[in-house]
Amino acid sequence: MAHLITVSLELRVVPTKLLTQSAVRRAQRYSSFVFTVYAAFHITNTSILPLVTRSVPEASKYLLLTRPYYQSWPLAEPFIVILPLAVHIVSGTLLRLDRRRLALQRAGAESRSDRRTVAWPKLSGTSALGYLAIPLVIGHASLTRILPWWVEGGSSGVGLDFVGHGVALQRVFGYAGYAALVATIGWHTIFGWSKWLGLAPEQVTNLGREGKLASRRRWWVINCLSAATVVIWMAGGIGVVARNGKVGGWIGKTYDELYSRVPILGRLV
């Protein structure tokens, strides 16, 4: 009787767990679709248009035109940026913890010392870049959205020239920070999309030498695509926007005031 109860409970628990897992997996995948739409807008505004117009004031006009669509609080921004990003990161981490739990279960590890002997699930290059992107994205959003909001009550007074002004004040941190942000997200996104499309190197199904060759070919193609995306993004975002230099007059003074409030680095400005 006790055995029957256990079996029936297990039958109920297993499908629920599988359902939860597939829901989390879907959440991780589809949240990144939403975020990609925002990323496309953002790259167009902050890189492609500056690159095409070769002028920060000219490109700023387009930024002002499209900004109301994704910055309108309380609707667009939380739903197309903050929420999907949080869902993507939290669900990815939950799936990782679940893989760890399964590995421990399979190894029969119970005590703390048993658990130490079981390796954590391998961190793929794409996932490592994803974790690296978190502090960079938080830093970028803190400078361009949270700082103006905190000091002035809004970020409508901050344009593309705010980035160039900041980089001119802190060249090393500025260039290194933006280069790291663009490269990390560029590589993570292109490798991420290749996985969603079933085209990642590890998703090759052929076996043997042929499979190895196909996987290597994919690895090269995806890296070249990532490099091309990052180079174009940097050409506009860094080559035009970040190199724009200091802004003069009253706007320049308000930008100086904003950057001086940045913890630690602000004192060096």
Ligand code: HEM
């Ligand atoms: C914009 C489009 C994006 C796409 C298509 C995408 C796609 C992916 C994919 C496919 C994975 C799983 C990698 C694997 O299993 O090896 C992943 C993991 C991850 N992503 Fe993204 N991602 C995007 C944006 C971002 C951004 C902007 C961040 C951070 C700010 C981010 C943070 C992460 C993290 C932390 C993981 C690791 C989860 C884990 O495996 O523990 N992603 N992403």
